[in-house]
Amino acid sequence: MNDQPLILAFCCHYCAYAAADIAGSMRLQYPSNVRVLRLPCTGKVEIDYLLTAFERGVDGVIVAGCLEGGCHFLEGNLRARKRVERAKQILSEVGLEPERLEMYNLSSAEGNRFAEIVTEMSEQVAKLGPSPLRPDRNTVEQNFREMTQQAEATIAGEIQ
């Protein structure tokens, strides 16, 4: 368990978050090292959210939004993909592998796909090894909790 990479998944409320829920309802097995952070849309993702996650020691980051053309806010997921590309560029300048960050698209019905994405990313990050910025596991877990609480506080009232 302690050797598994720690991954933070920024999940859109309207697709990936629901897909994660379905994956759970379907009792699908996927790595337990992923922490889900809910956003009203991946268009809410800013580059500094992604960098802050790495700064606080996560090994990998997933941004999971709606299928292209299916965004609840029309083009939030398209904007997110561009920001993810920019963040990957900055990560590579920093000296971290850009493969630690990936964007995926899926629909709210795809519980299977969510489990696949998490497994795929977990394997990809495991190959890269732990982040050289990672503090001890408890600190990272505490950071996860803080980031999730901040995100939930920020979006409180935004999702109807």
Next chain:
Amino acid sequence: MIVADRKNVQEIRDMIKDHDRVLLVGCGTCVTVCLAGGEREVGILGSALRMALKLIGRGNVVVDECTIERQCEDAFIDILATRVSEYDAVVSFGCGAGVQALAERFGKMPVYPGLNTQFIGILESQGVWTEKCAGCGNCRLGEFAGICPITRCAKHMFNGPCGGSRDGKCEVNPDLECGWQLIYDRACALGILERLGAIAEPHDWSTGLDGGPRKVVREDQRINT
């Protein structure tokens, strides 16, 4: 506005790596609008620099961020005065004028540039800025239908077009519009094409970059002189 873009993270990291406490200072004016050195961008670069320093074993370097309204006016720099003394280096995310204004104000503090200042330009479309003005100090846009031959023509020609204009594009770069085609088209639209028949006089570059830094003085606005 003045348009700039950020330097590579490693370039900034190497400038500051020998300091222990570094303050990144953003500017809330032009470089905020061109998404290069405002509060958000300074936050992103702060995060990137902290990680980059840690990866070279300099994780103990303190990198903090703040953004002031305008770096090119001393009155706005006042806000920084007390805070800067807590650091041993400053990285300015203002334009070249901002960097130098901070350096003049804080005589004993190393001040490094976080941006590459590019040009005076406009927002062409979301995320795209284009150069429009060279700041030559002797504006002749009235002669050229409101389109500047210095910035818009790759050869800075005052009597164009040259032989490299093809289908409205410049021979220097097929994606570049020919400045003189633009001047011609606009002169036609305005019904002033005959004005372009006259030979344009050579430009007076004495108001340009020659003779050291230029000054603009408004005596009626000066105080205590």
